[in-house]
Amino acid sequence: MSGYVITPKLMQEFQVEANEHLEACDQSLVQLSEKQDDEEALNAVFRGMHSVKGTAAYLGLSAINALAHAAESMLELIRRRDSAAVSDEELDLLFEALDVLKVLVAAPDSASEKVEQLVRKIDLQKEQMSRGEGAPSAGNAGSATISPIQVFDSAMQQHLGTLEQCLAERTQVTTALIEMVARTLRSIKGSARYMGFAQLEKVAGIIEEGLKIAETGSVSDEKFYELLAEGIVEIKNALSAALSGETSDEESISEQLPAPTSVSGEKETEAVAAEAQPAPAASPAAAPKTMRVNQELVDTFMNLVGELIVARNAFGHVERRLEMGKQERAEALKELRSASLAVARISEEMQRTVMEMRMVPIRNVFQKFPRMVRDLSRKCDKKAQILLQGEETEIDKGVAEDLADPLVHIIRNCVDHGLESPAERVAAGKSEDGTIILRAAHEGNYIIIDIVDDGRGIDTGAVLKKAIEKGLVSPAHAGALSHEEICAFIFNPGFSTAEEVTDISGRGVGMDVVMTNLKKLKGTVHVTSEPGQGTKVRLEVPLTLALIDALLVQVDDQTYALPLEAVAETVKIQSSSLKSLMRKKAVSLRGEVISVVDLAELLSVQRRTTPDDDELTLLIMKVGSNRLGITVDRIQRKEEVVVKPLADYLAAIPGLAGASILGDGRSILILDPAELLTIAFGQAEQAA
Numbered sequence: 001m002s003g004y005v006i007t008p009k010l011m012q013e014f015q016v017e018a019n020e021h022l023e024a025c026d027q028s029l030v031q032l033s034e035k036q037d038d039e040e041a042l043n044a045v046f047r048g049m050h051s052v053k054g055t056a057a058y059l060g061l062s063a064i065n066a067l068a069h070a071a072e073s074m075l076e077l078i079r080r081r082d083s084a085a086v087s088d089e090e091l092d093l094l095f096e097a098l099d100v101l102k103v104l105v106a107a108p109d110s111a112s113e114k115v116e117q118l119v120r121k122i123d124l125q126k127e128q129m130s131r132g133e134g135a136p137s138a139g140n141a142g143s144a145t146i147s148p149i150q151v152f153d154s155a156m157q158q159h160l161g162t163l164e165q166c167l168a169e170r171t172q173v174t175t176a177l178i179e180m181v182a183r184t185l186r187s188i189k190g191s192a193r194y195m196g197f198a199q200l201e202k203v204a205g206i207i208e209e210g211l212k213i214a215e216t217g218s219v220s221d222e223k224f225y226e227l228l229a230e231g232i233v234e235i236k237n238a239l240s241a242a243l244s245g246e247t248s249d250e251e252s253i254s255e256q257l258p259a260p261t262s263v264s265g266e267k268e269t270e271a272v273a274a275e276a277q278p279a280p281a282a283s284p285a286a287a288p289k290t291m292r293v294n295q296e297l298v299d300t301f302m303n304l305v306g307e308l309i310v311a312r313n314a315f316g317h318v319e320r321r322l323e324m325g326k327q328e329r330a331e332a333l334k335e336l337r338s339a340s341l342a343v344a345r346i347s348e349e350m351q352r353t354v355m356e357m358r359m360v361p362i363r364n365v366f367q368k369f370p371r372m373v374r375d376l377s378r379k380c381d382k383k384a385q386i387l388l389q390g391e392e393t394e395i396d397k398g399v400a401e402d403l404a405d406p407l408v409h410i411i412r413n414c415v416d417h418g419l420e421s422p423a424e425r426v427a428a429g430k431s432e433d434g435t436i437i438l439r440a441a442h443e444g445n446y447i448i449i450d451i452v453d454d455g456r457g458i459d460t461g462a463v464l465k466k467a468i469e470k471g472l473v474s475p476a477h478a479g480a481l482s483h484e485e486i487c488a489f490i491f492n493p494g495f496s497t498a499e500e501v502t503d504i505s506g507r508g509v510g511m512d513v514v515m516t517n518l519k520k521l522k523g524t525v526h527v528t529s530e531p532g533q534g535t536k537v538r539l540e541v542p543l544t545l546a547l548i549d550a551l552l553v554q555v556d557d558q559t560y561a562l563p564l565e566a567v568a569e570t571v572k573i574q575s576s577s578l579k580s581l582m583r584k585k586a587v588s589l590r591g592e593v594i595s596v597v598d599l600a601e602l603l604s605v606q607r608r609t610t611p612d613d614d615e616l617t618l619l620i621m622k623v624g625s626n627r628l629g630i631t632v633d634r635i636q637r638k639e640e641v642v643v644k645p646l647a648d649y650l651a652a653i654p655g656l657a658g659a660s661i662l663g664d665g666r667s668i669l670i671l672d673p674a675e676l677l678t679i680a681f682g683q684a685e686q687a688a
Helices: 008-034 039-059 062-080 088-106 112-131 148-169 175-195 198-216 221-244 250-256 266-275 295-323 329-358 369-379 397-418 422-427 460-469 483-491 510-520 673-687
Strands: 359-361 384-389 394-396 434-443 446-453 524-530 534-542 547-555 558-563 567-574 579-581 584-589 592-598 615-623 626-632 634-642 656-661 667-671
Touching: 008 039, 008 088, 008 369, 039 062, 039 088, 039 175, 062 088, 062 112, 062 175, 088 112, 148 175, 148 221, 175 198, 175 221, 198 221, 295 329, 329 359, 359 397, 369 384, 369 397, 369 434, 394 397, 397 434, 397 446, 397 510, 397 534, 460 483, 483 510, 483 524, 510 524, 547 626, 547 667, 558 634, 584 626, 592 673, 615 634, 615 673, 626 673, 634 656
Parallel strands: 384 434, 558 667, 592 626
Antiparallel strands: 359 394, 434 446, 446 534, 524 534, 547 558, 547 634, 567 615, 579 584, 584 592, 615 626, 656 667
């Protein structure tokens, strides 16, 4: 593609747009797999492939263009049949093409051999479709023996129709019009390149170069349309020659078009000559993370930035007046207070607006799973469907991205381990089709995600036996474990009760990934199961990791922040109410016995002072179904804090979730409630 340089920004925009089209195609193909004569879904896939093909041709990405064109051609054959029902073989091929296109979009220079092989497979499929049953209807002339050449010819006629419409309207020649004509010519070049019609590709390229000179303003509107008319004739001649196996005279065309030297000036001549060189390829580096933002939010943010500048200037005004001695202290304080309140209001609005910008519907995570369940169920010879609920639930984009892997592993386990085979389900009085429900909802500042299947459930006996074998629990303590505690063993690294390792699961890695990612997100996971009825996995993760409401507490002379969501209540108790229970302290609170531990002891902090022994400040921490009492020296206040990641040498210390900076400039540590409970219960087991 001569005359156009692919900049990193242009490539990034292409990747974002192409990925959106491919995701839409993926969802439509899943709809087609459920209802194979869904014409609307078929048309949606066709449109997506056409869009990707057109933009790829425009950028000179030949591999993407060739594969998208091949898939589009096959879809066109399907659309022309009497019945537009798609076969399983055709769906598998389209899904394969979609997967390769996703790889190519992420790294345009990769998988060239794979593309060639896949294009050949699609071409063979198209030949079988042309000869086999389900041929095109009689209403489509000649469609019973349709071939790639005919599909190519049909596409060419559409492109020529676009050019002829521009010629017929003869509106004022604008940059937008020139660009539209250039895009059409590039599509012609890309299609000709794919079909191997080199002469037609060259002709379209020469005409494109000639017409682009109009952008310099050196060609009148009348001359532009004259050149366009001549170009249409030459393309038709070259197309006719290509289809009949003849050749066209490239030199006769170039003589009719203005030469690049018609642009005045030595520098411009050099520029046109440089444009004739092949454009450098874009870097194959992975596309940066991007997200689409509502324009209204951006406008709001810009207005707030303007207000912030005004408030900042107010501080400067007061400062100058104080320096000059022209303002009384009381008056200065009043103005400073007013400016401070304005900054506080604006910063809160900016914070809220930025948070809204980062929020995305969880649909973006959920939409990949219908396709995955379809593929896995076919691979496992099972029948399964997935129901998505709460797709509009919004979540921070960073959290959403980190949730993708855990959900993949859980749903793979649902299909492979949880759901029975059709024969087993019928024998158990169930329908042949297994059902997986993927549901999301808000609860306070957390998002709750439930993954529920109606399969065989977890064999807790087998899990407990395996846990004893691996030394995760002693036989003496095994009998005291609750149902949920037994199910929790499946999250240990390398833990699996599968008798056979498959390429889907059985290595004991997947659920370990779930737990690792949930800890990273400061979330929790709970599993409940009923034999023969199914399993429910619940994930609880914060809506965002950037800001939290925290309770500031003091131990000795140090201040710590605890996420407010994890603090069920705070109470004052007499030290005499603490009782010893299995060499650990506990308190009875409204009939419930709760273990109590000093925060300094949990964090292994050496105290410098002795706290008041008569009255204790007790925080009741709750994580999932677990409760723990933590004593601190003093509760300071509730405050919204910004969570900052810890340095590498601190990140591995258990019990810490991050750090923050208070208004007075002090740095404080943010504690992780889930890890604090794990440390406390681990100490209790050792004591026992």
